[in-house]
Amino acid sequence: MxxxxxxxxxxxxxxxxxxxxxxxxxxxxxxxxxxxxxxFVEEEKYLVSALKSKAGAVIAGEFAANSKGxxxxxxxxxxxxxxxxxxFLQKGADRHExxxxxxxxxxxxxxxxxxxxxxxxxxxxxxxxxxxxxxxRIGAGCVIGRGAKIGRNCEIYPNVTIxxxxxxxxxxxxxxxxxxGSDGFGYVRDRKSGRYEKFPQVGKLIVxxxxxxxxxxTIDRGALDETRIGRxxxxxxxxxxxxxxxxxxxxxxxxxxxxSGSIVIENNVVLGGQVGIGEHARIExxxxxxxxxxxxxxxxxxxxxxxxxxxxxxxxxxxxxxLAALARLGKKR
Amino acid sequence: MxxxxxxxxxxxxxxxxxxxxxxxxxxxxxxxxxxxxxxFVEEEKYLVSALKSKAGAVIAGEFAANSKGxxxxxxxxxxxxxxxxxxFLQKGADRHExxxxxxxxxxxxxxxxxxxxxxxxxxxxxxxxxxxxxxxRIGAGCVIGRGAKIGRNCEIYPNVTIxxxxxxxxxxxxxxxxxxGSDGFGYVRDRKSGRYEKFPQVGKLIVxxxxxxxxxxTIDRGALDETRIGRxxxxxxxxxxxxxxxxxxxxxxxxxxxxSGSIVIENNVVLGGQVGIGEHARIExxxxxxxxxxxxxxxxxxxxxxxxxxxxxxxxxxxxxxLAALARLGKKR
Amino acid sequence: MxxxxxxxxxxxxxxxxxxxxxxxxxxxxxxxxxxxxxxFVEEEKYLVSALKSKAGAVIAGEFAANSKGxxxxxxxxxxxxxxxxxxFLQKGADRHExxxxxxxxxxxxxxxxxxxxxxxxxxxxxxxxxxxxxxxRIGAGCVIGRGAKIGRNCEIYPNVTIxxxxxxxxxxxxxxxxxxGSDGFGYVRDRKSGRYEKFPQVGKLIVxxxxxxxxxxTIDRGALDETRIGRxxxxxxxxxxxxxxxxxxxxxxxxxxxxSGSIVIENNVVLGGQVGIGEHARIExxxxxxxxxxxxxxxxxxxxxxxxxxxxxxxxxxxxxxLAALARLGKKR
Numbered sequence: 001m002x003x004x005x006x007x008x009x010x011x012x013x014x015x016x017x018x019x020x021x022x023x024x025x026x027x028x029x030x031x032x033x034x035x036x037x038x039x040f041v042e043e044e045k046y047l048v049s050a051l052k053s054k055a056g057a058v059i060a061g062e063f064a065a066n067s068k069g070x071x072x073x074x075x076x077x078x079x080x081x082x083x084x085x086x087x088f089l090q091k092g093a094d095r096h097e098x099x100x101x102x103x104x105x106x107x108x109x110x111x112x113x114x115x116x117x118x119x120x121x122x123x124x125x126x127x128x129x130x131x132x133x134x135x136x137r138i139g140a141g142c143v144i145g146r147g148a149k150i151g152r153n154c155e156i157y158p159n160v161t162i163x164x165x166x167x168x169x170x171x172x173x174x175x176x177x178x179x180x181g182s183d184g185f186g187y188v189r190d191r192k193s194g195r196y197e198k199f200p201q202v203g204k205l206i207v208x209x210x211x212x213x214x215x216x217x218t219i220d221r222g223a224l225d226e227t228r229i230g231r232x233x234x235x236x237x238x239x240x241x242x243x244x245x246x247x248x249x250x251x252x253x254x255x256x257x258x259x260s261g262s263i264v265i266e267n268n269v270v271l272g273g274q275v276g277i278g279e280h281a282r283i284e285x286x287x288x289x290x291x292x293x294x295x296x297x298x299x300x301x302x303x304x305x306x307x308x309x310x311x312x313x314x315x316x317x318x319x320x321x322x323l324a325a326l327a328r329l330g331k332k333r
Numbered sequence: 334m335x336x337x338x339x340x341x342x343x344x345x346x347x348x349x350x351x352x353x354x355x356x357x358x359x360x361x362x363x364x365x366x367x368x369x370x371x372x373f374v375e376e377e378k379y380l381v382s383a384l385k386s387k388a389g390a391v392i393a394g395e396f397a398a399n400s401k402g403x404x405x406x407x408x409x410x411x412x413x414x415x416x417x418x419x420x421f422l423q424k425g426a427d428r429h430e431x432x433x434x435x436x437x438x439x440x441x442x443x444x445x446x447x448x449x450x451x452x453x454x455x456x457x458x459x460x461x462x463x464x465x466x467x468x469x470r471i472g473a474g475c476v477i478g479r480g481a482k483i484g485r486n487c488e489i490y491p492n493v494t495i496x497x498x499x500x501x502x503x504x505x506x507x508x509x510x511x512x513x514g515s516d517g518f519g520y521v522r523d524r525k526s527g528r529y530e531k532f533p534q535v536g537k538l539i540v541x542x543x544x545x546x547x548x549x550x551t552i553d554r555g556a557l558d559e560t561r562i563g564r565x566x567x568x569x570x571x572x573x574x575x576x577x578x579x580x581x582x583x584x585x586x587x588x589x590x591x592x593s594g595s596i597v598i599e600n601n602v603v604l605g606g607q608v609g610i611g612e613h614a615r616i617e618x619x620x621x622x623x624x625x626x627x628x629x630x631x632x633x634x635x636x637x638x639x640x641x642x643x644x645x646x647x648x649x650x651x652x653x654x655x656l657a658a659l660a661r662l663g664k665k666r
Numbered sequence: 667m668x669x670x671x672x673x674x675x676x677x678x679x680x681x682x683x684x685x686x687x688x689x690x691x692x693x694x695x696x697x698x699x700x701x702x703x704x705x706f707v708e709e710e711k712y713l714v715s716a717l718k719s720k721a722g723a724v725i726a727g728e729f730a731a732n733s734k735g736x737x738x739x740x741x742x743x744x745x746x747x748x749x750x751x752x753x754f755l756q757k758g759a760d761r762h763e764x765x766x767x768x769x770x771x772x773x774x775x776x777x778x779x780x781x782x783x784x785x786x787x788x789x790x791x792x793x794x795x796x797x798x799x800x801x802x803r804i805g806a807g808c809v810i811g812r813g814a815k816i817g818r819n820c821e822i823y824p825n826v827t828i829x830x831x832x833x834x835x836x837x838x839x840x841x842x843x844x845x846x847g848s849d850g851f852g853y854v855r856d857r858k859s860g861r862y863e864k865f866p867q868v869g870k871l872i873v874x875x876x877x878x879x880x881x882x883x884t885i886d887r888g889a890l891d892e893t894r895i896g897r898x899x900x901x902x903x904x905x906x907x908x909x910x911x912x913x914x915x916x917x918x919x920x921x922x923x924x925x926s927g928s929i930v931i932e933n934n935v936v937l938g939g940q941v942g943i944g945e946h947a948r949i950e951x952x953x954x955x956x957x958x959x960x961x962x963x964x965x966x967x968x969x970x971x972x973x974x975x976x977x978x979x980x981x982x983x984x985x986x987x988x989l990a991a992l993a994r995l996g997k998k999r
Binding site: 458476492496510515520524527528536549553556557571573589593607627644645652654657662 | 787
């Protein structure tokens with residue numbers, strides 16, 4: 001759906017310079033933009049190419065004020081404004097397209113509650129006592145277990161499996177193939193027979209508001225208690241989160257990172273890709289851990305804004321010194 | 334379904350102290366227990382809180398004998414007894430709930446054999462010449478290829494894909510999104526064109542009894558021969574097992590570990606998370622390999638109960654000495 | 667379908683010795699072969715066991731010329747000829763079995779174009795404006811998004827999710843559970859609230875001809891522009907490829923490797939398993955990177971045929987010297 005530059009400027013709280021009636025439909029990169037697209041420039045050096053591009057309008061910082069050539073949206077945080085503009089334009093498009101309904105091929109148990117504004121796609125299976133909130137969309141082929149609850153404005157992409165009893169807040173996005181609430185990996189060995197017997201995995205998984213979960217990521221339910229993903233946390237593809245983990249708010253977890261059981265990740269932590277963390281470890285508020293870093297079981301990493309790296313993870317400056325020393329040593333003979 | 338403490342005590346072979354007619358429904362942690370729950374205590378220091386909790390009864394070691402306050406099940410291995418109690422209570426619940434049938438929306442080829450006690454869920458697709466054993470449950474959205482055979486008492490969670498010809502034993506659990514029997518990663522390079530041509534991947538995958546396979550794990554079929562997962566082996570989420578691997582019995586493989594082709598893992602091996610093993614390596618009986626450890630192609634790790642760590646994997650004591658030496662070196666300048 | 671040795675010899679361009687009318691049905695290993703199977707021998711030392719096996723015929727190098735006991739196909743590249751023979755035999759079998767049609771339970775939007783020779787499996791969902799090319803096969807449970815285009819002769823295994831707008835060339839193979847074209851992992855942090863807001867992920871994913879993609883692998887669409895997988899590239903299971911990556915031709919990526927955003931992988935690169943590469947890195951033509959190797963953001967690896975290993979990745983000889991020095995150091999005290 002087209003939106004005027006005036007509407008966009010209001011929506012993203014940016015100062016408008018130029019034709020307020022210009023109609024825009026989407027966002028694009030400078031190279032790929034067409035006349036109905038908005039582009040953004042964060043650094044002044046890219047401003048000229050943005051102004052020369054085919055884009056209809058440009059979001060940029062104060063440095064662009066009074067530039068000629070295209071209508072402008074001037075923002076203190078152009079990338080953030082651009083992200084919001086994209087969402088604003090997308091919302092319009094969605095509203096148009098969505099049919100608010102339960103597809104005829106979906107199998108919804110009569111004891112489940114689907115809010116009137118929810119969209120349930122083709123071939124979805126929803127077991128008994130489940131709830132789907134208003135304006136939430138469940139993609140084709142998803143399977144929602146008994147008693148699972150999904151809040152409002154969620155977007156569940158196709159072929160996601162949500163185990164029984166899992167709870168999702170509002171505005172949660174789950175990408176295709178993700179598995180939420182699966183059994184944790186817990187066994188008790190019978191010393192006599194040498195066999196592993198399954199320890200009960202009957203806890204819950206709770207995913208708070210505004211979380212995004214990547215494609216084919218797996219998050220296990222608690223064994224007896226809960227696994228919890230805090231509000232605003234973003235999780236990339238193919239991440240594994242084991243049973244009883246407690247992830248804080250606004251945590252970022254890059255692809256293929258794995259958390260074994262009973263780990264605490266406090267608010268605002270950033271985990272790079274392929275990080276591995278042992279059970280019962282604690283990563284405290286604001287720590288950053290570089291890609292492929294490893295944390296031993298029961299360890300604590302501490303320090304707001306402190307970057308760690310390596311296995312076992314160390315403060316990055318200390319680790320770089322070790323790498324440098326090793327490089328020198330390797331050259332000696 | 335409720336069970337009396339007497340029945341539980343018989344089922345898990347624990348000594349009963351207190352009201353044998355007490356009815357229990359589930360298991361829980363000490364913190365979350367309600368009156369119909371059983372809890373367990375492995376260490377004496379937690380006994381007081383268990384006795385003060387809301388739980389209906391407590392499984393504990395001999396140290397708890399004659400304690401007052403709650404009915405007790407005294408066991409030499411309280412955690413193991415607790416796991417068995419949980420299964421015993423769950424079985425009752427399942428028997429109640431399960432409808433033994435093929436769902437009307439399942440597509441089952443007429444040449445397949447579904448045992449009368451099997452449950453085939455919504456939207457399942459079962460190709461020709463497949464077999465599903467008695468009391469096995471196939472979750473919604475699963476796709477079972479031609480000639481695949483699934484034994485008795487298996488639990489296949491939703492959206493699992495089982496390729497043609499794959500064989501599963503009895504009591505196998507497969508979590509959502511897992512892919513069993515996919516093509517291995519094998520190509521032959523045509524030196525003239527520089528292109529890779531697919532090497533045939535026409536072998537089998539055989540999964541023996543009592544194996545559990547985690548969510549979104551992938552196990553490839555053999556190229557020409559078989560891939561085999563031995564009896565009682567437990568595999569976590571997002572694990573990759575390549576073609577022609579032979580995994581022994583009672584092996585434990587934690588999340589995100591990857592095995593390339595033609596690897597032998599002998600009985601009772603424990604692999605931590607994110608371990609990587611190169612082709613044709615052999616991990617001998619009872620070896621333990623720490624998280625993120627790496628084993629080069631063709632290498633052999635040997636030693637019952639010996640822990641290895643690092644890449645390339647070394648005995649952990651030796652590796653820790655190297656890490657310590659490196660740390661000292663890094664401090665020198 | 668049976669094929670004569672004469673037909674096989676023509677198809678794989680190998681010299682025939684012996685009964686040209688011999689009928690073969692499949693390929694096998696020397697140990698598992700039956701009379702209707704073809705086997706291959708690359709090294710002379712295995713020739714005797716091949717000739718003694720139950721196989722109907724043997725593909726081998728010149729060293730086998732004039733051997734007695736079985737019909738032979740003599741080839742300069744026996745493994746390559748064997749791979750082609752397998753494909754030739756398989757094609758015959760497929761032609762027999764395939765029903766060219768759209769299954770009654772598939773949901774295909776009327777605005778989509780399905781070529782007459784395509785096969786669309788059970789429960790497949792194809793959104794509007796999608797295209798499926800001739801002789802392509804879409805497995806049960808796949809979900810194909812709006813405007814996605816799949817070329818000719820593709821094989822899409824069950825439960826694959828292809829997001830809207832994704833483009834696949836011809837002869838692309840996608841294994842079960844893979845997710846193609848999902849949103850990249852990009853956010854802008856609002857410094858005031860501390861929250862992450864989603865950066866638009868509205869670009870495309872383009873997969874060129876002859877690519878194979880493993881089970882449960884995830885490949886994200888571009889943020890604003892495209893992600894591209896070059897012709898002939900082979901990708902194993904559980905691989906992650908982030909937004910805006912540009913992968914060249916005939917690249918090999920082993921299982922569980924992860925590429926974050928905006929990475930360039932040039933032609934003929936080989937990446938081992940569990941490799942991790944940081945954003946904006948560039949791996950130049952013909953580089954080989956060993957398993958678990960890590961490349962920092964913005965780094966460049968260069969050198970046709972040069973092997974790198976370790977994190978941060980270094981030329982393998984240099985890295986081995988460091989490991990050796992470290993081992994000596996660890997022994998000192």
